Amino acid sequence: MDKLSQAQSELREMDALAASDSPVHRLHPLCKLLVTVCYIVTVVSFPKYDFTGLVVMVLYPILLFQAADIPVSTCFYKLRVVLPLVCAVGLVNPFLDPTPWMQLGNLTVTGGVVSMVTLMMKGIFSLMASFLLIATTPMDSLCAALRKLHVPSILTTLLLLTYRYIGVMLEQVSVMTEAYKLRAPGQKGIHISAWGSFLGQLLLRSMDRAQELYDSMLLRGFQGEFFYADVPPCKASGIVYTLVCVLAFAVARLVPVTSLLGNLFVG
């Protein structure tokens, strides 16, 4: 399978993943959205040297991946392109902050290294939570939840259609790349001289296709406000889930849980 087909297939896999059934999938999308936002805000709010405090936040994605029956490895596999970028964000920190922060045997760990690790963890945890949300909530349910939060319809429609059009564009790229390869045997990728016309054609074809799709929507009564999936009223389980999670995040953020546990065992 070439890279484009793989990308298309992964996009569809995400749709299938979101449509599966588990206790997490069954939670109200608005609850999941609020908890995810709350989680990310909590994770990001940890001080840059609070490495030990942050560690406990890994419990949320790990537990929910288990409950949703999604292997954590799937998350890391799907995020393989973004994760290195997130990890690269803090790479300069060790050079900017050489202050010794702790001693591990003969090894001096500087503040820069700790802040780098903290930053990486923040990025990875946030990505994991976002992935969890997308993998357990169909995009239209997510947009419906955003609408319930009074996010303007133009933004939610844009989000939904962008998600749909990624597939359309990938299909066009796939068809064009195949046609190119068939007439350029032995050539690896697309030659630089063809990039301009290739991108131009891709744009024109995508626009044509997008116009057809839009016409099809117009002809079925679309008037700017996307009809989203029916989101049932929030059940008690959703409210309990939200409250428990928010409370747990607040405790993790305000109480030094790892230090307390450490003192308990080490004394």
Place this chain on the structure above:
Amino acid sequence: MIQFQNVSFSYDSAQSVVENLSFTIGKGETVGLIGANGAGKSTIMKLLLGLIQGQGEITVDGLPLNKQNIPAIRQKIGFVLQDSDNQMFMPTVYEDMIFGPRNYGLSKEETERRVDDVLNRLGLSELKHRYNHKISGGEKRMAAIATILAMEPEMILMDEPSTALDPVNRRTVINTIRQLPQTKLIASHDLDMILDTCQRVILLSHGNIVADGDAEAILRDKALLEANRMELPFCLQGYPH
């Protein structure tokens, strides 16, 4: 009833795509639009749906096609696109089928009733919750027709409904079209299918109506068809039907 009166359209001022067209399609009629590539078949459909604006007057059930009436007219007309992939833009068949009815304000219960009714009628119940990207071309074409029928339109326009289908799927689509009671306008190069489904044919050439009348009479006229870059339907060439 669909009425075109002196309708013209051009993408640029140099050449008209359709020119001074006038015709009427009565309630319950099934009309085939035939003609060579670029004859103006798809343009007529787009004009009728208000997707492009031309000169002249188009009326649908007495409603003149204008900005105010476009929503009402579009609610009356279902359009089956040539490429089903462009029609089925939601993840599942069910979500695609409820898109139109829910946009027109139908209740969840009524929408559900319509979806089940249409799927049962077309024998597609097992497709209801299938992913659009996982169904075959033939199933997708039938599902596209189902999405339109769920809107309960009074008229149906079809652009090349039988292209890229294997013989069995093509026959299923033809049988389905024949059973639909609505007014139908079908644009196609598949003259056998037109002969099978339509009582009347409008033959176009360079945006003009060359012939308008009984389907069999026009489709048997070899000289007329060949003069307009077409051939007799295979079934009339001596091949088994």
